[in-house]
Amino acid sequence: MKKDLFCLTGLLFIVISNVCSQGEYILEIDPATGSYIQPDAPITGITFVSGAVSTYNEIHGLYTFPASTVNGLFTVTTNDSIVFNPPYTSLRECQYDNSSGILYCIKNNSSGQSVFGSVDPSTANLTQIGSGPISGMSGTYQGMSTFDRNNHRYIIYGTGNKLFSIDAITGNVLSNPSLPLNTGEGLLHICYDDSTGSLFGLLQNSSQTYLVKINTALGTVTKIGSGSAYGLGGGTSTIDKANRQYIYHYSVNGKYFIAGLDITSGNLIYNNPILFAPGGNINTIEYDNVKKTLYAQHWDISKPSGVNVYSKQNTLDFYPNPFSTETTFQTDKSLRNATLSVYNCFGQIVAQTNNINGQTATFTREYLASGIYVVRVTEENNTISVDKFVITD
Numbered sequence: 317m318k319k320d321l322f323c324l325t326g327l328l329f330i331v332i333s334n335v336c337s338q339g340e341y342i343l344e345i346d347p348a349t350g351s352y353i354q355p356d357a358p359i360t361g362i363t364f365v366s367g368a369v370s371t372y373n374e375i376h377g378l379y380t381f382p383a384s385t386v387n388g389l390f391t392v393t394t395n396d397s398i399v400f401n402p403p404y405t406s407l408r409e410c411q412y413d414n415s416s417g418i419l420y421c422i423k424n425n426s427s428g429q430s431v432f433g434s435v436d437p438s439t440a441n442l443t444q445i446g447s448g449p450i451s452g453m454s455g456t457y458q459g460m461s462t463f464d465r466n467n468h469r470y471i472i473y474g475t476g477n478k479l480f481s482i483d484a485i486t487g488n489v490l491s492n493p494s495l496p497l498n499t500g501e502g503l504l505h506i507c508y509d510d511s512t513g514s515l516f517g518l519l520q521n522s523s524q525t526y527l528v529k530i531n532t533a534l535g536t537v538t539k540i541g542s543g544s545a546y547g548l549g550g551g552t553s554t555i556d557k558a559n560r561q562y563i564y565h566y567s568v569n570g571k572y573f574i575a576g577l578d579i580t581s582g583n584l585i586y587n588n589p590i591l592f593a594p595g596g597n598i599n600t601i602e603y604d605n606v607k608k609t610l611y612a613q614h615w616d617i618s619k620p621s622g623v624n625v626y627s628k629q630n631t632l633d634f635y636p637n638p639f640s641t642e643t644t645f646q647t648d649k650s651l652r653n654a655t656l657s658v659y660n661c662f663g664q665i666v667a668q669t670n671n672i673n674g675q676t677a678t679f680t681r682e683y684l685a686s687g688i689y690v691v692r693v694t695e696e697n698n699t700i701s702v703d704k705f706v707i708t709d
Contacts, residue, residue: 340365342379342394343612345601347563347574350588350690351702355396358616362390365599368459368505368552370613372602374414379602379613380437382407389440394611404440409461409472413484420463420470420484422456425449430456432470432487446487453480453492459552459600462508462515464532471515471532473506481532493535503537505564506530509579511557516579518553518564527562527582541582554603554610561585563610565598572598574610589659591692591702592616632693634679638706642680647693647701650675654695660687681707 339358346352362383370381373391380391382404389404410421419435423442429449433442455475462471468484477497481490495503498521506517515530524543530536551565561576572592576585590598592614599613634643645656651672656679658667666684669677672693686709693700 339363339616340383341614341616342392342396343598343614344394345574345590345610345612347576347588347610348586349702349704350574350590352590352592352612352614354592354614354616357396359390359392359396360398361388361401365613365615367597367599369408369410370600370602371410371412371419372414372604372611373412373417373419374604374606375417377604377607379611380410380412380419381600381613382410389435389437391437400438402438402440407435407440407442408458409456410435411461411463411470413463413465413468415465415468418484420445422450422461422472432482434484444487445484450480450482451489451492452478459505460503462506464508464510464513464515466510466513469532471506471508473503477503479530479532479535491533493533495530495535495537497537503528503530505551505553507553507555507562509555509557509562511555512579514579516553516555516562527577527579539582540579541577543582544584551598552600554601555579555605556603556610557605558608563601563603565590565601565612567597572596574601588690591699632691632701632703634691634703634705638708640681640708642678643705644676644678645691646676648675649700651693651695651700654693654700657692657694658684659690659692 340362341354341358344353365381365383370379372379377394378391383390387403388401391400392398406424407421410419412419419437421435422430425431430453431444431449433444435442453474457473460473470482470484472480474480477495478492479495480492483490501521504518504520506515508515515532517528517530519526519528526539526543529538553564556563560579562579563576565574572590574590575587578585596616601612603610632647634645654672656669657665660666684707686707688704688706690704692702
């Protein structure tokens, strides 16, 4: 009997708008399916943003991030409207305190040492908190900071496996233990869960990736669950507090995926491809626990000649569904040399049918295991529709 694949996916809702110029966007993503909503126009004036450098103001629904090529500290709404974009120098690892709306950052002083302070997003001016540079900090890793709004602590992972907890009121270093990682292990990124008062991250070795809980005072790292196959790390993470999920994204061979782990058991809940055009990427994901919405900062490299929209208006129906041997799919659009791609719950293409013409075609199961699969139909590199089918034994 074939081993079942467990993928939790809901009915897809996809509304994707691409305009005639490439650029940076804030997407709204359904993590259970990988579908997304993209604003009609990119953020004006941005040509490059480094990965894992954004932060999100949950109080006002604003993304803030440095855009290095234009040397501006951008604050934008989730529909890509610019609120502020003052010039900045040397700011890094910005984090919002979502209880007060204060933006905190690290900056190098004139001696090249790291200082901590609050930042006015309208001017990018940093007001230092504390009397001097951060004691014991020799360097930091990009994208490895988070904020504990319960205790007003700024938490950052530094070189030498040191984890710094900084009092955001006084600037004092509360603790900076070294994490006892084994040879070959790496902490990929961290995210503080205010609802449980716990710091989570992903620990990766040569064969497994584990969800872990980290003691900020002692530096102890506790694995949660049995781990996942190597390759599910990287990217950034966020916490869905209501559903108790640690959400993260990663890439494999230039394709991007969104995954969710149960923070109690470490079990994989979903793992879906994000179906934007080849060449695009995702920098940072942020879950808005007020709006119950997952946002992502996305670079769209495609340059379509007009507006492309694909949604459930372009229907993709399978009958029978579920099926055990074969199924027939039908679209409301007459296809020409289209391709049907089938993705498993690990985001891998496991089957593909090419040169589809007309509105119907038959798909045969062949070697596929039972489970839920995401199906994408494309025509001339444009996505026509996305849906799912279920294979049973």
